[in-house]
Amino acid sequence: xxxxxxxxxxxxxxxxxxxxxxxxxxxxxxxxxxxxxxxxxxxxxxxxxxxxxxxxxxxxxxxxxxxxxxxxxxxxxxxxxxxxxxxxxxxxxxxxxxxxxxxxxxxxxxxxxxxxxxxxxxxxxxxxxxxxxxxxxxxxxxxxxxxxxxxxxxxxxxxxxxxxxxxxxxxxxxxxxxxxxxxxxxxxxxxxxxxxxxxxxxxxxxxxxxxxxxxxxxxxxxxxxxxxxxxxxxxxxxxxxxxxxxxxxxxxxxxxxxxxxxxxxxxxxxxxxxxxxxxxxxxxxxxxxxxxxxxxxxxxxxxxxxxxxxxxxxxxxxxxxxxxxxxxxxxxxxxxxxxxxxxxxxxxxxxxxxxxxxxxxxxxxxxxxxxxxxxxxxxxxxxxxx
Ligand SMILES: Cc1cc2nc3c(=O)[nH]c(=O)nc-3n(C[C@H](O)[C@H](O)[C@H](O)COP(=O)(O)OP(=O)(O)OC[C@H]3O[C@@H](n4cnc5c(N)ncnc54)[C@H](O)[C@@H]3O)c2cc1C
Numbered sequence: 001x002x003x004x005x006x007x008x009x010x011x012x013x014x015x016x017x018x019x020x021x022x023x024x025x026x027x028x029x030x031x032x033x034x035x036x037x038x039x040x041x042x043x044x045x046x047x048x049x050x051x052x053x054x055x056x057x058x059x060x061x062x063x064x065x066x067x068x069x070x071x072x073x074x075x076x077x078x079x080x081x082x083x084x085x086x087x088x089x090x091x092x093x094x095x096x097x098x099x100x101x102x103x104x105x106x107x108x109x110x111x112x113x114x115x116x117x118x119x120x121x122x123x124x125x126x127x128x129x130x131x132x133x134x135x136x137x138x139x140x141x142x143x144x145x146x147x148x149x150x151x152x153x154x155x156x157x158x159x160x161x162x163x164x165x166x167x168x169x170x171x172x173x174x175x176x177x178x179x180x181x182x183x184x185x186x187x188x189x190x191x192x193x194x195x196x197x198x199x200x201x202x203x204x205x206x207x208x209x210x211x212x213x214x215x216x217x218x219x220x221x222x223x224x225x226x227x228x229x230x231x232x233x234x235x236x237x238x239x240x241x242x243x244x245x246x247x248x249x250x251x252x253x254x255x256x257x258x259x260x261x262x263x264x265x266x267x268x269x270x271x272x273x274x275x276x277x278x279x280x281x282x283x284x285x286x287x288x289x290x291x292x293x294x295x296x297x298x299x300x301x302x303x304x305x306x307x308x309x310x311x312x313x314x315x316x317x318x319x320x321x322x323x324x325x326x327x328x329x330x331x332x333x334x335x336x337x338x339x340x341x342x343x344x345x346x347x348x349x350x351x352x353x354x355x356x357x358x359x360x361x362x363x364x365x366x367x368x369x370x371x372x373x374x375x376x377x378x379x380x381x382x383x384x385x386x
Contacts, residue, residue: 005298011073018052018077027082027258027350033208034353039163040085040208047078048118053092056243057100061112067309068093068243072250072301079254080261082350084357086159086209086251089365091115093247094240095122095168098186101239102228107188114165122188123164124244125155125214126237133370134386135170135237137178140216142171142185149226151187151219157364160209161198166190167214173231183231187221195219205356242308242315244365245322249301252325252361255354256294256332262351263287263336266343277339286335293328300324316379323371326361333358 007015025043033040047053056071057063064070075088096115099107114120131137140153151171161167166188173183189196196219198212205211228236264287267278277283304321307314337344337351345352362368376382 004295005302007073011070014052014055014070015073015077017050018047018074019081021046021050021052022078022081022083025081025083030083030085030208031206031347031350031353034206037210038208040083043078043083044085044087044121045118047074047088048116051116052078053088053118054096054112054116057092057096057112057116058108061100061108062116063096063100063112064116067305068097068246069302069305069309071243072246072305075247075250076254076257076298076301079251080257081254082258084207084251084255084258084354086207087121087163089244089247089251090124090159090209091121091164093243094124097243098168098236098240099188099227102186102236103188104224104226106224107227111166111188120166121160121164123158123161123167123214124240125158125161125167126170127156127158129154129156129213131178133367136180136182138170138172138182138184139178140169140171141174142187143174144230145220147223148220149185149187149223151189151216151221153216155214155216157201157211158198158214159211161191161212161214162200162210164191167196168227169216170233170237184233184237185230186227186233186236187225188227189216189219189221189225193219193221203356205360206353207357242304242318245318246301246305246308248361248365249297249304249318249321249325252322252329252358253294253298253301255358255361256290256297256325256329259329259333259336259351259354260287260290260294262349263290263332263339266349267339283339287339290328290332290335293324293331297321297325297328316375319366319371319374322366323368326358326368329358330362 052074055064055066059065142149142151176182195217198214201211270277301321304317307317343349
């Protein structure tokens, strides 16, 4: 199949190199890690050692000095090989980008080389049980105490903190009341800090990263753990939003490509009448529609990443890419399952196990409705209800 995505020769080479590494592992490896609670360390560290995970991070801290466009190539290819690892979005894309943009030289030196080469991971904790999509209502606080900060509160649905070396946590300052103008700050909290505990959430997703409720009970961190300026945490959060959304779109696009490849192969090979099932237009046309939807989503994602790299106002494109990619992947995965008949639901064919992961990407990292709110308000100029 020809790829009509615009690509520089370097991006084409990168795509091929990532495909070679991820292809050695494949979906069986991903499911095996997910179901045996094993971290996908071999794959993750091989991607890191090859320079793929840190391709967008600054060269002076072990990165590749490229941009989100290249990171999207990496994440889409790994996902298309059947390994849609959320940690690629969380550690290098969100945490790495925030620390690169706002961290002190000491924080950058401590974390970026490890995030880039895959030997370190970091979770990102912003969601709370009672705040949800409304981040202005966060209640986790950081209070100044001498040279330290003391963090207290609860974060919810946090991916991978059990395997991470640290958690990047968003807090409200001291005694400030929740609200739109509440000063926020962000801290790197090392794993094992006294007062930091977590409790697994039972989720239906089949993926190596598990989700947790994370409790901060008077967790003490030094001033050096602060990312950016105290009270300016929202600015820092914003520099993680584009990377988060556009790389979440790349995961969805990779899942779409993986599902479409399996579906078309099966449709060519399976015959129950006198022709392969793919000859029936009832099978072929929905797959052709999926290909069009996936191509639209990939083009939008590539353009959104390009705009984000150029520093242009990219919020609209990044949100639309995340929406289009999540919807296209659900449509494509559903159709791939349908094309496989009963086999679509078996473990052996490796499709149904991805359903809840693809479905989650409609809700997280930002929900379908919050994207529609953004477009309605910022693009179309409609009033907000909240
Ligand atoms: C598997 C998984 C992994 C996750 N990993 C992380 C992580 O690593 N770190 C982290 O911080 N968070 C993580 N999350 C949390 C995720 O970002 C949130 O679930 C998501 O942002 C939605 O917030 P909520 O669940 O509180 O839903 P709510 O905010 O309670 O929303 C519930 C519903 O109401 C809708 N809604 C809310 N407000 C509006 C409005 N103004 N207009 C229209 N509709 C509205 C929402 O779209 C949604 O459909 C994860 C979630 C999941 C499921």
